[in-house]
Amino acid sequence: MITKRSMVKALLAAEEPSPRVRVQGWVRTKRDSKAFSFVEINDGSCLANIQVIVDATVPDYETSILPLRTGASIEVEGELVESQGKGQKWEMVAKSVIIHGNADEDYPLQKKGHNAEFLRSISHLRPRSNLFGCVFRVRSRLAYAVHQFFQQKDFVNVHTPIITASDCEGAGEMFQVKTLSGGTGDNEKGSEEFFGKPAFLTVSGQLEGETFACALSNIYTFGPTFRAENSHTTRHASEFWMIEPEMAFCDLDADMTLAEELVKYLVCDVLENCAEDLELFGKFVDKGLMERLHFVRERSFERVTYTEAVELLEKSGVKFEFPVEYGANLQSEHERYLTEQHFKCPVTVYNYPKEIKPFYMRLNDDDKTVAAMDLLVPGxxxxxxxxxxxxxxxxLKGNMERDGLKEEEYWWYVDLRRYGSVPHAGFGLGFERMLMFVTGVANIRDVIPFPRVPGWAEF
RNA sequence: UCCUGCGUAGCUCAGCGGUAGAGCGGGUGACUGUUAAUCACUAGGUCGUUGGUUCGAAACCAACCGCAGGAGCCA
Incomplete structure (x- = not known):
């Protein structure tokens, strides 16, 4: 009878020895003696490896086991016993070993640490490293927690389109979608647009999300978005995932509350469910990580209006590279000062001057500001x-005219204001930025399995 | 797009005007309940590309290419 596969995670959490278990995974490291070898196997179920003792009497020891290199895929059946050595509680004693595939001599992953830049060039192998195994386990958990948060609150998940014909926000920097021939693919109609008009990869599902909120009340989207910005920073990617809730019968205040709740919920969830992975980040990636996450869990966030923020910055006495000026966007260094120096915690800045925000944001009674908000986090x-x-x-029509947007192109969006219009609000949370925040990983390219940035779309 | 920095062995780096080095990784062997094992031996390089300066360039200069960091834009 074939023994059922056990994941390494389960074996390491065992309460008692077991006479017969089976593991399948990849060799992380091997140390040979005269009479036996120590082989450490990882199957991705957790950060830790299981140590397997393969005695020289195991069949094919000299031909199969001794030549094994780091990276090889193997399957071991044997006994789970308490370890005689220090460093681990459980280990396996092999009875039989199947080699699925040895690794060539030039397997690039060493037992020693590699830097993130090199690992990025081998994105197909980096999930086999400790760091990236942790990152992508946490990414999976975080995505799950996002759905859980909204589903618990009875929000409806809407799959907004990835190909869109409306350029949301007039942002401009979009990828166009067309056929290779540029037309419908039909030779006779070769000059026609496939979709009848220019189409793009979405930069946001917000406008479509609003239409669903104006029917199902509370909705959220969670999917990929695309920006053709020629940005070269650690916080921007051409393809990234965004979470966009939209709520009918909702004002800015409730919107901010939801954003704060979400961020806090996600931090708590990861603290509870990814403890081992977070420990690695705290040790090797960002020493201050755990302190920061606990802080976020414990404390409430701050809120200031844009006007108050500008006053705070002016009174700070700090010399900024770019001067603080009412009516201008807050610079990165200003935001950093607020959240890292002044408040030392997440801060929501709201009520921005209308001139620096897009057409769809609601004009406040002061006629100068709009009900917009940004949630800033340290780092x-x-x-x-x-x-x-x-x-x-x-x-809304006035704003569109001001921004040079054609009403015909947004007719369906405008319709929402004609048929049972309601106050509504929403926000976008950058999934990868959240992931960076909870892991301490400094570069967005290292929290995306196969990152796309200007000049780079390998794999 | 702008500004700055960096490209030397598979990886991390030293060499900074006199002709190629170390550690790790790989290979071979020894040894050991080992755990980033240890020890010995060994293979491995158009020093990013092109051009220039020089008796001589990995080093100095220029252009280009690539990468990274910062800015803007934003999530």
Whole structure:
């Protein structure tokens, strides 16, 4: 009878020895003696490896086991016993070993640490490293927690389109989608657009999300978005995932509360469910990580209006490279000062001057500011951007005219203000930025399995 | 797009005007309940590319290419 496969995670958490278990995984390191070998196997179920003792009497020892190199895939059946050595509680004594595939001599992953830049060039192998195994386990858990958060609150998950014909926000920097021939693929109609008009990869599902909120009340999207910005920073990628809730009968205040709750929920969830992985980040990636995460869990976030933020910055006495000026966007260094120096915790800045924000944000009664908000976190800066949406038809139309947007192209969006318009609000949370925040990983390219940035789309 | 820095062995780096080095990784052997094992031996390089300066360039200069960091834009 074939013994059922056990994952390494389960074996290491065993409460008692077991006469017959089977593991399948990849060799992380091997140390040979005269009479036996220590082989450490990892199967990705957790950070730790299981140590296997393979005695020289095991069949094919000299021909199969001795030539094994780091990276080889093997399967071991044997006994789970308490370890005689220090460093691990459990280990396996092999009875039989199957080599699925040895690794060539030039397997690039060493037992020693590699830097992130090199590992990025071998994205197909880096999940086999300790660091990236941890990162992508946490990424999976975080995605799960996002759905859990919203589902518990009865939000409806909407799959907004990835190909879109509306250029949301007039952002401009989009990828165009077309066929190789540029047309429908039909020779006679070769000059026609496949979709009848220019189409793009979405930069946001917000506008479509609003239409669903105006029917199902509370909705959220969670999917890939694309920006053709020629950005070269540690916080930008051409393809990234975004979470965008949208709520009908909702104002900015409730919007900010939801954003704060979400960030806090995700931090708590990861602290609870990814403890081992976080420990590695705290040790090797970001020494201050655990302190920061506990801080976020314990304390409440701060809120300041844009006007107050500008005053704080002016009174700070700090010499910024770019001067603080009412009416201008806050610079990265300003945001960093607020969240890292002044408040030393996540901060929500709200009510921005209308001139620096897009057409769909709701005009406040002061006629100068809009009900917009940015949630800033230490180390990363903006992690959430959101607003209450302009639900008044005349004002929305005025904004569109001001920004040079054609009403015909947004007819369906404008319709929402004609048929049962309601106050509504939402925000976008950058999934990868959240992941960077909870792991301490400094570069967005290292929290995406196969990152796409200008000049790089390998794999 | 702008600004700065860096490209030397598979990896991490030293060499900074006199002709190629170390550690790790690989190979071979020894030894050991080992655990980033240890010890010995060994293979491995158009010093990013092109051009220039020089008796001589990995080193100095220029252009280009690539990468990284910062800015802007944002999530």
């Amino acid at each position: 990363i800066g903006e992690i959430v951007g959101g607003s209450q949406r302009e639900e008044r038809l005349d004002i």
